[in-house]
Amino acid sequence: MKKRWYDYLWIASVLYLLLGFVNILFAWLGLLCFFIPLLISLIGGTKGYCNRYCGRGQLFGLLGGRFGLSRKKDIPGWMKSKAFRYGFLVFFFAMFFLMLWNTYLVFAGARDLREVVTLLWTFRLAWNWAYHGTLFHPGVAQFAFGFYSVMLTSTILGLVTMVLFKPRSWCVYCPMGTMTQLICKMKDPTRP
Amino acid sequence: MNTGTKRRRAVVDQTACVACGCCVKACPLQAIEIVRGVTARVNEEKCVGCGRCARECPASVIGIREVEA
Numbered sequence: 736m737k738k739r740w741y742d743y744l745w746i747a748s749v750l751y752l753l754l755g756f757v758n759i760l761f762a763w764l765g766l767l768c769f770f771i772p773l774l775i776s777l778i779g780g781t782k783g784y785c786n787r788y789c790g791r792g793q794l795f796g797l798l799g800g801r802f803g804l805s806r807k808k809d810i811p812g813w814m815k816s817k818a819f820r821y822g823f824l825v826f827f828f829a830m831f832f833l834m835l836w837n838t839y840l841v842f843a844g845a846r847d848l849r850e851v852v853t854l855l856w857t858f859r860l861a862w863n864w865a866y867h868g869t870l871f872h873p874g875v876a877q878f879a880f881g882f883y884s885v886m887l888t889s890t891i892l893g894l895v896t897m898v899l900f901k902p903r904s905w906c907v908y909c910p911m912g913t914m915t916q917l918i919c920k921m922k923d924p925t926r927p
Numbered sequence: 928m929n930t931g932t933k934r935r936r937a938v939v940d941q942t943a944c945v946a947c948g949c950c951v952k953a954c955p956l957q958a959i960e961i962v963r964g965v966t967a968r969v970n971e972e973k974c975v976g977c978g979r980c981a982r983e984c985p986a987s988v989i990g991i992r993e994v995e996a
Contacts, residue, residue, distance in 0.1 A: 782964035786948030796949070809987040815943055903985040906947035916946050919964025926965075 741788050745797055748790035752890060755852075755883045759865045759876065762883035769911065776915035780922040785912050792903050795893055799902025810900040810907055820913045827910040830856055834881035842874030849877070853884040854891065933993045935976025940988040941966040950980035950989060 754761035768791070772784035785792065799805030813819055840846040850863040862880060869876045893905030906912055920926060937959065939950075944966040950959045951967070958973035959980055967980075967989070981989040 776964060780963055782946045782948065782961060786951060786961055810985065815986045901985045903947065903949050906949065907945050907986045912945060912947060916964060923963050923965055
């Protein structure tokens with residue numbers, strides 16, 4: 736099948752991850768991966784983002800498929816259950832709001848900027864080498880560190896399940912995918 | 928029309944489908960689509976049951992069944 740421009744969005748995903756090692760403020764660009772799928776589902780009522788534009792999914796497909804870095808086994812039943820998918824969505828958003836709260840504390844002057852990237856919500860890695868100051872409030876940088884932590888954590892989880900199960904296993908429990916499908920279900924005029 | 932012959936077809940477990948669209952990309956005949964962001968749906972006329980979508984599906988919710996043609 737003929738390749739379209741959006742079939743190369745995996746390059747944008749790789750660039751995004753690399754830029755986070757150069758200057759953490761680039762992490763703000765990741766908001767596109769939140770707002771575009773939401774807008775497509777809210778306005779269009781489709782999962783067009785997952786279906787077409789998700790660079791991260793393409794990256795997993797490429798690494799696990801063409802590069803053969805996947806066992807291509809079935810994902811366990813519990814990981815595709817509604818309980819796990821919705822549970823992970825709730826957990827992910829709870830952690831997201833905790834990150835927003837920490838950003839707020841920096842904005843409010845109640846806490847100093849922490850130049851760390853937190854992996855898997857647990858492991859704090861010094862990331863000061865990717866921070867060269869900001870023209871704005873330190874809170875702007877704090878959000879960047881927090882958001883990059885979210886993106887890197889989900890990439891790692893996605894890579895692990897890519898290796899263990901099928902290349903795009905992340906798509907099964909991706910919180911954005913679960914949320915946009917939920918929005919589509921609610922908007923579906925033929926819903927029972 | 929029932930001719931007594933059997934054909935292979937992809938069948939989607941629509942309650943478990945995550946509507947990611949991996950199957951759409953895998954299908955060489957454009958015989959599967961995502962309907963309103965909720966689930967995948969197989970076009971019975973076009974599908975020949977090759978199984979590419981089933982192999983690709985990250986949730987493994989597509990099966991290949993024999994049906995009456």
